[in-house]
Structure formats: structure tokens, C-alpha cells
Amino acid sequence: MTVTIKDVAVHDVRFPTADAGDGSDSINRGDYSATYVELTTDGGPVGAGLTFTNGRGNELTCGAVTALAHHVVGRSLAEIADEPVAFWRSLTADPQLRWLGPEKGVIHMATGALVNAVWDLRAKVAGKPIWALLADLPTAELVRNIDFRHLSDALTPAEATDLLDRGQQGRDDRLAELRAVGLPSYTTSVGWLGYPDEKVRALTRAAYAEGWRAMKMKVGGALEDDLRRARLIRAEIGPESLLMMDANQIWDVPQAIEHMAQLSEVDPYWIEEPTHADDVLGHARIAAAVAPVRVATGEAAANRVIFKQLLQADAIGVCQVDACRVGGVNEVLAILLLAAKFEVPVCPHAGGVGLCEYVQHLTAFDYLRVSRSLTGRMVEYVDHLHQHFVDPVRMSSGRYQLPSAPGYSIEMKPESVARFSYPDGPVWR
Amino acid sequence: MTVTIKDVAVHDVRFPTADAGDGSDSINRGDYSATYVELTTDGGPVGAGLTFTNGRGNELTCGAVTALAHHVVGRSLAEIADEPVAFWRSLTADPQLRWLGPEKGVIHMATGALVNAVWDLRAKVAGKPIWALLADLPTAELVRNIDFRHLSDALTPAEATDLLDRGQQGRDDRLAELRAVGLPSYTTSVGWLGYPDEKVRALTRAAYAEGWRAMKMKVGGALEDDLRRARLIRAEIGPESLLMMDANQIWDVPQAIEHMAQLSEVDPYWIEEPTHADDVLGHARIAAAVAPVRVATGEAAANRVIFKQLLQADAIGVCQVDACRVGGVNEVLAILLLAAKFEVPVCPHAGGVGLCEYVQHLTAFDYLRVSRSLTGRMVEYVDHLHQHFVDPVRMSSGRYQLPSAPGYSIEMKPESVARFSYPDGPVWR
Incomplete structure (x- = not known):
């Protein structure tokens, strides 16, 4: 895992679905769209991620990816895997950007595209589909990837460990x-x-x-x-x-x-x-x-x-x-x-x-x-x-x-x- | 109130406050900023509104104002005052943009800047500070300006009317x-x-x-x-x-x-x-x-x-x-x-x-x-x-x-x- 992320490309991709009535419900009616992110690396594969939007405003989630990209560019997968919560908080608790959420809406959806792209990259480097990469990770490694801040009244690391250990059986x-x-x-x-x-x-x-x-x-x-x-x-x-x-x-x-x-x-x-x-x-x-x-x-x-x-x-x-x-x-x-x-x-x-x-x-x-x-x-x-x-x-x-x-x-x-x-x-x- | 909104100008205004430690707390540390909105009118005053952000990412709330602006441009104050909830929902329940919230974060903060600018304009046209404009409005008019959707289990229009009527006394x-x-x-x-x-x-x-x-x-x-x-x-x-x-x-x-x-x-x-x-x-x-x-x-x-x-x-x-x-x-x-x-x-x-x-x-x-x-x-x-x-x-x-x-x-x-x-x-x- 010596792969380093060199650049973040973001694409505003929109499909003209609104006219057909596909996806129409009591509140939403839109052009299904993706804020599509590609992480290029120094010789490794490209990591892909997206966040789904409903059309207009997709430029905002794209803009939010750009605003957050500097937390990702230059990081190696080894570094991210080594301190996953620090990486997570660099995106979600940026002392200037957090005000725009916290952890909600445009800014958090952009975080989702970037974080998923990092995981896609990680799985490609490991040569596994994500479900297998995750299922094969040791319990401690999975637990280390979770930010328990604001969760500890409902789920502790010990409880998570217990659940994931039981998941090894069968x-x-x-x-x-x-x-x-x-x-x-x-x-x-x-x-x-x-x-x-x-x-x-x-x-x-x-x-x-x-x-x-x-x-x-x-x-x-x-x-x-x-x-x-x-x-x-x-x-x-x-x-x-x-x-x-x-x-x-x-x-x-x-x-x-x-x-x-x-x-x-x-x-x-x-x-x-x-x-x-x-x-x-x-x-x-x-x-x-x-x-x-x-x-x-x-x-x-x-x-x-x-x-x-x-x-x-x-x-x-x-x-x-x-x-x-x-x-x-x-x-x-x-x-x-x-x-x-x-x-x-x-x-x-x-x-x-x-x-x-x-x-x-x-x-x-x-x-x-x-x-x-x-x-x-x-x-x-x-x-x-x-x-x-x-x-x-x-x-x-x-x-x-x-x-x-x-x-x-x-x-x-x-x-x-x-x-x-x-x-x-x-x-x- | 025949004033019509002709255009929405949005300014990304940032003050370099981060270095001084002003505004520093356990989570935030930023350059106090404003997504500053001006509504120009056909011969009337300029309506001003802003949404506050913490610096980086202010371009996103500015972008969201631009994405929402078409709901405001071309509207007359009379029209808005006539159907205030319809105007409100044009911004908050746009069938494509609502997905980015709903009613939260970047997209809702931009709504705040625009809606406040409309009220600033309305108050300037009336020649009153906002507090006086609101305090002088008849109860029914105030109630008509509230979207009670998703509130009715806690506050009904009748209860709001009662509270505001009592507010006339003294x-x-x-x-x-x-x-x-x-x-x-x-x-x-x-x-x-x-x-x-x-x-x-x-x-x-x-x-x-x-x-x-x-x-x-x-x-x-x-x-x-x-x-x-x-x-x-x-x-x-x-x-x-x-x-x-x-x-x-x-x-x-x-x-x-x-x-x-x-x-x-x-x-x-x-x-x-x-x-x-x-x-x-x-x-x-x-x-x-x-x-x-x-x-x-x-x-x-x-x-x-x-x-x-x-x-x-x-x-x-x-x-x-x-x-x-x-x-x-x-x-x-x-x-x-x-x-x-x-x-x-x-x-x-x-x-x-x-x-x-x-x-x-x-x-x-x-x-x-x-x-x-x-x-x-x-x-x-x-x-x-x-x-x-x-x-x-x-x-x-x-x-x-x-x-x-x-x-x-x-x-x-x-x-x-x-x-x-x-x-x-x-x-x-």
C-alpha cells in the first residue's frame, strides 16, 4: 500500500431522466446525476467514487469535492490506513468547512464521494471487491476505521468489537x-x-x-x-x-x-x-x-x-x-x-x-x-x-x-x- | 409594493480573522465570512441579505444562492406577499435541489440569505426597520408567512394565531x-x-x-x-x-x-x-x-x-x-x-x-x-x-x-x- 493519491478529478455528470417521469415521487423529480470523483495515483489504479444528486445543484457537490480535495491529495493509502479517524476528521471536522454542515447536506455528500473513492482505490490495490476487503479485515482494523465521537452513548468500541468478532463465526x-x-x-x-x-x-x-x-x-x-x-x-x-x-x-x-x-x-x-x-x-x-x-x-x-x-x-x-x-x-x-x-x-x-x-x-x-x-x-x-x-x-x-x-x-x-x-x-x- | 426584483448579485466576502484567535473554540477556527446578496429592483431600493460562514467553502453558499436565484428574479414583492408559502417552497422544496438538504446545510443557508434579502427589501419599501414591520403586521398576515408543513404535531395555525393575538396586548x-x-x-x-x-x-x-x-x-x-x-x-x-x-x-x-x-x-x-x-x-x-x-x-x-x-x-x-x-x-x-x-x-x-x-x-x-x-x-x-x-x-x-x-x-x-x-x-x- 505505497500508492499515493496525486490528484482529484471531479465530473458533473447528469442524465436527462426528469421528462420520462422515472424517479418521480411526491417530493422529488429530477435529472439523476452524479458528482463523479477519480483519484489518480502514482502508478496505481484510479480510485472512483460518486455522490448521487437529483440534477440541478450537482455543481455544488462538485464544488464541495474541490473544497475538500486538498485533504486527500498527497496522502498515501498506507498513511490513511494507519490513521483512519484522523483522515476522516480532516474531511468532516475541517475547522472552516464544518460550519457548512456539520456532517450534513452538500459538504457531507462530497465527503462520501471522496471517502468511497479512497476505499475503491484501496480495494483495487488489494485486488478484492469491497465486500470481500471489508469482510476479510480483522475486527480491530474495522473498529479502528470508525469515528465513535458522538456515538458512545449508543455504541462503544468494545460493543463493536464483540459484534464483529461474532461475525467471524460461520x-x-x-x-x-x-x-x-x-x-x-x-x-x-x-x-x-x-x-x-x-x-x-x-x-x-x-x-x-x-x-x-x-x-x-x-x-x-x-x-x-x-x-x-x-x-x-x-x-x-x-x-x-x-x-x-x-x-x-x-x-x-x-x-x-x-x-x-x-x-x-x-x-x-x-x-x-x-x-x-x-x-x-x-x-x-x-x-x-x-x-x-x-x-x-x-x-x-x-x-x-x-x-x-x-x-x-x-x-x-x-x-x-x-x-x-x-x-x-x-x-x-x-x-x-x-x-x-x-x-x-x-x-x-x-x-x-x-x-x-x-x-x-x-x-x-x-x-x-x-x-x-x-x-x-x-x-x-x-x-x-x-x-x-x-x-x-x-x-x-x-x-x-x-x-x-x-x-x-x-x-x-x-x-x-x-x-x-x-x-x-x-x-x- | 409594485417593486419587482430584477437581479441577484452575490459577493464572496471574507475577513482574515483566523490568525488572531478571535472566534476560536473547540471545533471552529476560521475567517469570518459572508455570502452577501443584493437584490436589485426596478427603481426601488436594493434588498440586502447574507449568510454567515467560517471562511473556506463560502464559495459553496455563494454557488447555492446562484442555483436558487431564478426563484427570486422576476418576482414582485406583491406576488411574494400574496403567496408567501408558495414562494418559500419554491426555494426549499425545489424538486431537484431539495435532495441536497432537505432544508439543511449549504442549500438552506443560501435560502436564508435570499429570504432575508427579500424581507430587507420589503422593510425598506415600507420605510420601517424589520422589527417594526413584523410587529405591525396583522396576526393573520404573520401566520400566512409560516410554512406549517412538518410542524402541525407541535404548532397549529390556530395556536400561532392565539399567541400573536395575545402579543397585541400591552x-x-x-x-x-x-x-x-x-x-x-x-x-x-x-x-x-x-x-x-x-x-x-x-x-x-x-x-x-x-x-x-x-x-x-x-x-x-x-x-x-x-x-x-x-x-x-x-x-x-x-x-x-x-x-x-x-x-x-x-x-x-x-x-x-x-x-x-x-x-x-x-x-x-x-x-x-x-x-x-x-x-x-x-x-x-x-x-x-x-x-x-x-x-x-x-x-x-x-x-x-x-x-x-x-x-x-x-x-x-x-x-x-x-x-x-x-x-x-x-x-x-x-x-x-x-x-x-x-x-x-x-x-x-x-x-x-x-x-x-x-x-x-x-x-x-x-x-x-x-x-x-x-x-x-x-x-x-x-x-x-x-x-x-x-x-x-x-x-x-x-x-x-x-x-x-x-x-x-x-x-x-x-x-x-x-x-x-x-x-x-x-x-x-
């Missing part, structure tokens, strides 16, 4: 299982709000035929529309399949409780983002009211301190960590361990650009070393934009097949980066 | 009092972490002689250093004056409780930011443990949803809203009303660049129309950088004198903007 059997059958998944491609009923029905039927037994729909429109679409999907998938609902934060707390009282008719498995992403206490109130329907959230949860509280307050029954909204692999490790301690399954957020590519690694590692269970674990799947990646996800019968190429599967094809670069790529000119 | 008497004696205040200029003991002693002595009877020191260094400095200040100010402490988020929850058990020896009035800004449950645990010392927080609280929870959870005894980290006047109104409902005094965050200029208006309005009490209310004061404002704060015997010029007192002198513009102003070249 690991080979679990790995054999993953290699044989892949990772369980669910699809979000059937029920975007922008789709008419006929399209929802056709997509649901096709997904069921492909082997999907868990599907997610968007809610948060008029109650009667939500209910009609939910009945339509439930009729297609039968009573045994899982139907999840996603409100994308549109409701107030009392409204979420009222709407779910009606929507519970179709037996939803979870309600995702029922209210504002920051509202830990609100999620807790909703969770108590809608049980046994689970509350799921995480794609807009800013950092480990928010996840800590969601878990402490019994506010979530499903933890949907995002691979790049939080500050990358190091923070995801903390969140996986927190979720394991509080016995809440992690079903990571995916879709967008590259999120499926990222999170398959996280769930594989979680199963191998942390949760040791697949019960209630599913990786979100959306069938958009995979063609732009060098090592895209591979699906079979509604399951993710374990990736095998070294790295974090997040490297984009140079021709895609060039074609969709904003504002000068041919698609945008 | 308003003239309270105004006469403010005109006569000004607003109570405390000073943060005596105890920055970067100052040696002798400087702390000299500054404390000078402040006491000037009439200050409430002073704030920074803590979060080694416990023995904090204690030594606290004893030094307490010895200078005597047992009757208030001594406040500010940890700037450095501690974990258990550590905050332990340190405060020791620091309580000097009878602190409040402990500010004892742990991570996002940790509502952590603040609640600390508040229960350190009582009767109050927990204060808010300068890094991202939005009204965080304040709602801090109040619901009994996590704070002092609400320190910031005028521009949240999205400006409309959101501050919501937070003042929430604090009043939960009977928590508001002592707004100030210092930095222009924050004192801003918050004097907020406290005056809060007293006149919302809280109707000055008990426990103090406006923070720091004696930095006021010379760069056209209508700077005026202090007398440790009290803010009520501002009288039309607007929000946030207009900067053109020569200061030119001189400190980054990176091309003469100070930075």
Missing part, C-alpha cells in the same frame, strides 16, 4: 450461500407517481414474472389515488408478496398516521419516509401508531447521529442507509453496527445513479460480518442507468449476484462520463 | 420600554479558547466595567484548563453576574454530563452545544442530568423540524436560533412561536459577520408580539466587524439600542465588500 457458510444464490432484493421500478395505472399494472406483472416477490410503490398523492394504485399492485402480486410504500417525506405526523390507517387495507410491509427526514420523534410516534407496519427511513438521514437517534427512539423497523449521503464507507460501518446492536435490519437505499452498484457490497458485508442474518434484509433495485458502469450489478430472478471485480463497482465508462458531462457533454449542449 | 408599553432602555445582552468576547489567561482576565474586567453582567466563555479543552479559566472569570464578575459556557459540540453525551458535573462549581447559567448539533435525544439526556444548569443550542440547528424536536423533548432551556442558518425570517417566525408555545426563552445566536445586526430585530419582535417577556432573554454580542455595516448595532451599557433605519440592518458598506471580496479584493490578492 462466515464461510454464509459466503457460500451468497455465492450460490445472491442477495435478496426488491424492486422500486413499478410504481413511480409519474406513471399511469396501466403502466404500473404492466410493470408489476412483468416484475412478478421475472421473479420479484417484493415491490415498492410511491404514495403521498391523493389518498384515493394511492389506495387505488395499491389495490392494483396487491391484486397483481397476491397476498404472499411484500408490498412496500414510500411517501418521500410529504406528510405531517398526524397525516401519516391517518393515511396509513387507510392504506393498511392492502397489508403494506413498510411505510418509508412518512414525514420529514430530520424528525426522529415524529418517526417514533408514527412507528408506534402504524405497527405492525414497519417505518423505514434513511435515504435522507444525514449522518450516524441521526441514525443513532432513530434506533434509540424505536423510530424505525428498517434502516435504509445511503452509501454516499453519509460520509462513505467509514460512517456506513458505524451505522451497520448500530443497526445490529438495536436489532433493526438494514435494507440500503438504492436506485439513482450507481447506488445499486454501491450497496450490494454493503449488504454482503453486513450479512457476512455484522448481522449474520438475511431475515428482513433486501437490497433495493431500480433498473436505471446501470449501462454506464464498468462493472454493473448483475440480477437473476430478483436477486443481486455477488460482484467479483476488485473495487466498489462504481467506476463509470469514460464514454458515459464524456457524453453526459454537464453542461458541455453532447447530451446537454 | 405592545405599546413594551415598545416604550425598548426605546428607553434597549435590549438585554451578553458578551462572548471575553473567553475564546485561543486567548491566554491574562487576555481573558483583562477582557473580562473591561467588559464588567462597561456594564456587562452576563458573559460567555468557551469550554471543551482539557477539563482543568476550562475550570481554571471559569474560576478566573467568576472571580472577576462576582457571584451575581451570569456566566455561560459553550462547548461547540465537542463532547459525547456521557462526557458532557461528566464535565458539567465538575464545571458546575462555578455556577454556570447555561451550557451551550454540549454535543453534536443533530443529537436531540442526547441534548435531552444532558438537560435532565445537568439541571438546574440550562442546555442551550441552536446556532447549528438546521431547521424548524430540529427546533420542534428540541422543544418537544425538553432538550433545551434556551433557544438559540440563528438568523440565516435556518431559511430566514419566515422560518424564524415559526421557531419563535414554537419556543413561546413550549415556554422556552429565545436568546439568538450572534457574532460572526452581521449576526448581531440581524438578531436584534428578531428579539425586539419576539418581545413585542410573541414572548411578551424579557425574563431570560439576552441577545448575544461580539464586538467584531460591525464597522463594515451601513447601519451597525449600537450598544450602551451592555444593551442593544433599538435600530431605527428601514430594513434589516444587514447592508454592507460597498468599500468593505470591495476590499474583502475573495479572492480578488486587495486584502486577499
Whole structure:
């Protein structure tokens, strides 16, 4: 690991998805985009990372990567591996930049792109996919990569050590299982709000035929529309399949409780983002009211301190960590361990650009070393934009097949980066 | 109000304060900076607003203002006043930009600069300082300016109406009092972490002689250093004056409780930011443990949803809203009303660049129309950088004198903007 990072290149890559209604929900409607980072090295491979955004404003996350880049340039992988928390804090606790967060929004999403690029580089140098690199690390090494500041009231290094040590037991059997059958998944491609009923029905039927037994729909429109679409999907998938609902934060707390009282008719498995992403206490109130329907959230949860509280307050029954909204692999490790301690399954957020590519690694590692269970674990799947990646996800019968190429599967094809670069790529000119 | 906004100019203004140790605390050390916004109009005055940052990264909040500016350009004040929540949501719920928050960090701080500039313009057109413009608005008009989405479990429009109607009673008497004696205040200029003991002693002595009877020191260094400095200040100010402490988020929850058990020896009035800004449950645990010392927080609280929870959870005894980290006047109104409902005094965050200029208006309005009490209310004061404002704060015997010029007192002198513009102003070249 004598590889040294020489330079950080950042690309503003945007896909014109807004017009098609793909990705449309009660709050968001955008051009799926990536703040795409490449770390060039002195003779080693290129480290790739990205943070997903919704289009306009991608120049801000790109700008934030540039503002943080000097903490990365000139560092060797050996140095970073030697003092991982010091490296982490150089990015997250910069005495001038921290004011812009702390650890949230634009500045933290940029941190996620950079930190993930460093891990991609590290995995490529090791010749392993990230899930394997992490699963093979000694417990002490994994624990050393976590910043426990502001977590110690919920998770101590000793508790993390204990969880990860237990994760060594039976690991080979679990790995054999993953290699044989892949990772369980669910699809979000059937029920975007922008789709008419006929399209929802056709997509649901096709997904069921492909082997999907868990599907997610968007809610948060008029109650009667939500209910009609939910009945339509439930009729297609039968009573045994899982139907999840996603409100994308549109409701107030009392409204979420009222709407779910009606929507519970179709037996939803979870309600995702029922209210504002920051509202830990609100999620807790909703969770108590809608049980046994689970509350799921995480794609807009800013950092480990928010996840800590969601878990402490019994506010979530499903933890949907995002691979790049939080500050990358190091923070995801903390969140996986927190979720394991509080016995809440992690079903990571995916879709967008590259999120499926990222999170398959996280769930594989979680199963191998942390949760040791697949019960209630599913990786979100959306069938958009995979063609732009060098090592895209591979699906079979509604399951993710374990990736095998070294790295974090997040490297984009140079021709895609060039074609969709904003504002000068041919698609945008 | 037929004035129409023609253009948004944004200036990256930075003051080289880092080297002097001014503003140094356990987490932050920066070049106090402003993302300074000017709204030009068709023949009307210029609306001014700013968001405060800590130096590096100010280009990101400037970039975010540019990304949001199209929601402001071309709007008339009449149109904005007619549908204030629609205007607010055009900025905070932009279907592409919301992903970068939601309502937090860079994107929300930029919203604060723009929204405040619109209010500055509105007040200038009305020929009133903001505090008077707001205090004179009918209750229904004030309520119409608040977005109650995600608040209704804690504050309804009817409750807000009731609070503001009660604020009409005795308003003239309270105004006469403010005109006569000004607003109570405390000073943060005596105890920055970067100052040696002798400087702390000299500054404390000078402040006491000037009439200050409430002073704030920074803590979060080694416990023995904090204690030594606290004893030094307490010895200078005597047992009757208030001594406040500010940890700037450095501690974990258990550590905050332990340190405060020791620091309580000097009878602190409040402990500010004892742990991570996002940790509502952590603040609640600390508040229960350190009582009767109050927990204060808010300068890094991202939005009204965080304040709602801090109040619901009994996590704070002092609400320190910031005028521009949240999205400006409309959101501050919501937070003042929430604090009043939960009977928590508001002592707004100030210092930095222009924050004192801003918050004097907020406290005056809060007293006149919302809280109707000055008990426990103090406006923070720091004696930095006021010379760069056209209508700077005026202090007398440790009290803010009520501002009288039309607007929000946030207009900067053109020569200061030119001189400190980054990176091309003469100070930075």
C-alpha cells in the first residue's frame, strides 16, 4: 500500500431522466446525476467514487469535492490506513468547512464521494471487491476505521468489537450461500407517481414474472389515488408478496398516521419516509401508531447521529442507509453496527445513479460480518442507468449476484462520463 | 409594493480573522465570512441579505444562492406577499435541489440569505426597520408567512394565531420600554479558547466595567484548563453576574454530563452545544442530568423540524436560533412561536459577520408580539466587524439600542465588500 493519491478529478455528470417521469415521487423529480470523483495515483489504479444528486445543484457537490480535495491529495493509502479517524476528521471536522454542515447536506455528500473513492482505490490495490476487503479485515482494523465521537452513548468500541468478532463465526457458510444464490432484493421500478395505472399494472406483472416477490410503490398523492394504485399492485402480486410504500417525506405526523390507517387495507410491509427526514420523534410516534407496519427511513438521514437517534427512539423497523449521503464507507460501518446492536435490519437505499452498484457490497458485508442474518434484509433495485458502469450489478430472478471485480463497482465508462458531462457533454449542449 | 426584483448579485466576502484567535473554540477556527446578496429592483431600493460562514467553502453558499436565484428574479414583492408559502417552497422544496438538504446545510443557508434579502427589501419599501414591520403586521398576515408543513404535531395555525393575538396586548408599553432602555445582552468576547489567561482576565474586567453582567466563555479543552479559566472569570464578575459556557459540540453525551458535573462549581447559567448539533435525544439526556444548569443550542440547528424536536423533548432551556442558518425570517417566525408555545426563552445566536445586526430585530419582535417577556432573554454580542455595516448595532451599557433605519440592518458598506471580496479584493490578492 505505497500508492499515493496525486490528484482529484471531479465530473458533473447528469442524465436527462426528469421528462420520462422515472424517479418521480411526491417530493422529488429530477435529472439523476452524479458528482463523479477519480483519484489518480502514482502508478496505481484510479480510485472512483460518486455522490448521487437529483440534477440541478450537482455543481455544488462538485464544488464541495474541490473544497475538500486538498485533504486527500498527497496522502498515501498506507498513511490513511494507519490513521483512519484522523483522515476522516480532516474531511468532516475541517475547522472552516464544518460550519457548512456539520456532517450534513452538500459538504457531507462530497465527503462520501471522496471517502468511497479512497476505499475503491484501496480495494483495487488489494485486488478484492469491497465486500470481500471489508469482510476479510480483522475486527480491530474495522473498529479502528470508525469515528465513535458522538456515538458512545449508543455504541462503544468494545460493543463493536464483540459484534464483529461474532461475525467471524460461520462466515464461510454464509459466503457460500451468497455465492450460490445472491442477495435478496426488491424492486422500486413499478410504481413511480409519474406513471399511469396501466403502466404500473404492466410493470408489476412483468416484475412478478421475472421473479420479484417484493415491490415498492410511491404514495403521498391523493389518498384515493394511492389506495387505488395499491389495490392494483396487491391484486397483481397476491397476498404472499411484500408490498412496500414510500411517501418521500410529504406528510405531517398526524397525516401519516391517518393515511396509513387507510392504506393498511392492502397489508403494506413498510411505510418509508412518512414525514420529514430530520424528525426522529415524529418517526417514533408514527412507528408506534402504524405497527405492525414497519417505518423505514434513511435515504435522507444525514449522518450516524441521526441514525443513532432513530434506533434509540424505536423510530424505525428498517434502516435504509445511503452509501454516499453519509460520509462513505467509514460512517456506513458505524451505522451497520448500530443497526445490529438495536436489532433493526438494514435494507440500503438504492436506485439513482450507481447506488445499486454501491450497496450490494454493503449488504454482503453486513450479512457476512455484522448481522449474520438475511431475515428482513433486501437490497433495493431500480433498473436505471446501470449501462454506464464498468462493472454493473448483475440480477437473476430478483436477486443481486455477488460482484467479483476488485473495487466498489462504481467506476463509470469514460464514454458515459464524456457524453453526459454537464453542461458541455453532447447530451446537454 | 409594485417593486419587482430584477437581479441577484452575490459577493464572496471574507475577513482574515483566523490568525488572531478571535472566534476560536473547540471545533471552529476560521475567517469570518459572508455570502452577501443584493437584490436589485426596478427603481426601488436594493434588498440586502447574507449568510454567515467560517471562511473556506463560502464559495459553496455563494454557488447555492446562484442555483436558487431564478426563484427570486422576476418576482414582485406583491406576488411574494400574496403567496408567501408558495414562494418559500419554491426555494426549499425545489424538486431537484431539495435532495441536497432537505432544508439543511449549504442549500438552506443560501435560502436564508435570499429570504432575508427579500424581507430587507420589503422593510425598506415600507420605510420601517424589520422589527417594526413584523410587529405591525396583522396576526393573520404573520401566520400566512409560516410554512406549517412538518410542524402541525407541535404548532397549529390556530395556536400561532392565539399567541400573536395575545402579543397585541400591552405592545405599546413594551415598545416604550425598548426605546428607553434597549435590549438585554451578553458578551462572548471575553473567553475564546485561543486567548491566554491574562487576555481573558483583562477582557473580562473591561467588559464588567462597561456594564456587562452576563458573559460567555468557551469550554471543551482539557477539563482543568476550562475550570481554571471559569474560576478566573467568576472571580472577576462576582457571584451575581451570569456566566455561560459553550462547548461547540465537542463532547459525547456521557462526557458532557461528566464535565458539567465538575464545571458546575462555578455556577454556570447555561451550557451551550454540549454535543453534536443533530443529537436531540442526547441534548435531552444532558438537560435532565445537568439541571438546574440550562442546555442551550441552536446556532447549528438546521431547521424548524430540529427546533420542534428540541422543544418537544425538553432538550433545551434556551433557544438559540440563528438568523440565516435556518431559511430566514419566515422560518424564524415559526421557531419563535414554537419556543413561546413550549415556554422556552429565545436568546439568538450572534457574532460572526452581521449576526448581531440581524438578531436584534428578531428579539425586539419576539418581545413585542410573541414572548411578551424579557425574563431570560439576552441577545448575544461580539464586538467584531460591525464597522463594515451601513447601519451597525449600537450598544450602551451592555444593551442593544433599538435600530431605527428601514430594513434589516444587514447592508454592507460597498468599500468593505470591495476590499474583502475573495479572492480578488486587495486584502486577499
